[in-house]
Amino acid sequence: MKIFRACAVVIAMLVTAGFGLVVIILDQDADADGGGSLGSLGALKGVPAEFRPWINKADQECKHPELTGPLLAAQLNQESHFKTHLTSDAGAQGPSQFMPGSWDTWGRDSDGNGTADPTDIGDAVIAQGRYMCSLLGDAKSSGYRGDPRRLALAGYNAGWNAVRKARGVPPYRETQNYVRTIMATMKDFEGSPDLKVTGSGIGADALRKASGRMGTPYSWGGGTPSGPSTGFCDGTNGYDRQTGKCSADKTSGFDCSSLVQYSYWPTLKLPRTADAQYGATADRPVSKKDLQPGDLLFWSHRGGAIYHVAIYAGDGKVVHAPRTGRNVELRALSSAMPAADYHGATRP
Structure with a gap:
């Protein structure tokens, strides 16, 4: 062999x-x-065990080094505090808070259970990573000033069209707080x-x-x-x-x-x-x-x-x-x- x-x-x-x-x-x-097909993330802390292997896989599948486990973990914490069956007033679902339209684009049956479900941890986290990876690519090729992670997070929260229109993080209070909070709390999820x-x-x-x-x-x-x-x-x-x-x-x-x-x-x-x-x-x-x-x-x-x-x-x-x-x-x-x-x- x-x-x-x-x-x-x-x-x-x-x-x-x-x-x-x-x-x-x-x-x-x-x-x-635990011996499954996914590895463990020794460099994470404060992350529920059931999320760790999927964050690992999402990180691994993205070609952009700016996407890291702590970034995804901080984003999950901001979106849902790692709650799975969560639906917002606007209709966003699951731990990664996907709106139905976005889920249709990014959602897959990543955990192999036969259903692509935004409340399934594996499906949600892998879709989140896939979407963030795409947004990082957009940010890095856009020519806009600023950290591409901030631009990608803004795109996840407000949509890339809003980032394009503002040529940066849009001047929306919610989006600016979203980006600021995640960037500041990434360190809280960085383990030894x-x-x-x-x-x-x-x-x-x-x-x-x-x-x-x-x-x-x-x-x-x-x-x-x-x-x-x-x-x-x-x-x-x-x-x-x-x-x-x-x-x-x-x-x-x-x-x-x-x-x-x-x-x-x-x-x-x-x-x-x-x-x-x-x-x-x-x-x-x-x-x-x-x-x-x-x-x-x-x-x-x-x-x-x-x-x-x-x-x-x-x-x-x-x-x-x-x-x-x-x-x-x-x-x-x-x-x-x-x-x-x-x-x-x-x-x-």
């Missing part, structure tokens, strides 16, 4: 070095991924990373670098030693499971092996694929009982080519880029990949 290529990454040139002292603090308030690493040494440095990328989308074939990049589809990999369309070529992110390569670069210049990374480090195997933060863990099908690599984070957890549709995450080693596929660990 071709997934072996992009999900594999290790070291082409190795430097023998100690891992140094590493202190790891796991954020006990962070939501763990799931993993905090202190200490020095090659292992600590690589783990710290990897943990700083949690929440970055998975992109098959994407990622370089310099950071996230768009990937590609090859006929088998990189496709959205729901639509069947290529998503990797529109998603800036990492696959499993490029995340490892990025995390160790330039101290150790690892090769690009997981299979090559295993080959480069296989002479330094590590048993599960002796794992240290920064060790590399590998998975294969029936002892064949390595198809996945992750970085050990301590306390029985790994940091990895799991697959298309998910984000870089902190995950229990026991559930990161099928237990029967675990191949072994090495120490760079």
Whole structure:
């Protein structure tokens, strides 16, 4: 299977070095991924658990970096305080407060239950993200002065025609308060990373670098030693499971092996694929009982080519880029990949 290529990454040139002292603090308030098709957002706080994976997905699907989880969360809080079955006096419905006409344009059955419903959390949040992403595109290409996030929020509240007419945020008290409040409260929804690493040494440095990328989308074939990049589809990999369309070529992110390569670069210049990374480090195997933060863990099908690599984070957890549709995450080693596929660990 071709997934072996992009999900594999290790070291082409190795430097023998100690891992140094590493202190790891796991954020006990962070939501763990329950094993569904959507990842968790370790960088959010104050968001109901049932909203977190959908905010994650909406953020991931937008190509504009201005759309972030905290922005969507602050907007949801302003629209409905995360209430689902809410209808305004004007007829706006659900947590994202869609008017019927707007819902006809942006609403989809995103949660797969057979109905596109503005009161369903998944349908509403994904539609909100899709609409905001489009508005951000309008704002950035408009040439109007001001933060494109403010312009997009104004368009969501008052309609883009009102923004176009005003060539900026319209002079409506409601809209100006709406924009001001959301921009000011975004910080209230910014959480700390799931993993905090202190200490020095090659292992600590690589783990710290990897943990700083949690929440970055998975992109098959994407990622370089310099950071996230768009990937590609090859006929088998990189496709959205729901639509069947290529998503990797529109998603800036990492696959499993490029995340490892990025995390160790330039101290150790690892090769690009997981299979090559295993080959480069296989002479330094590590048993599960002796794992240290920064060790590399590998998975294969029936002892064949390595198809996945992750970085050990301590306390029985790994940091990895799991697959298309998910984000870089902190995950229990026991559930990161099928237990029967675990191949072994090495120490760079």
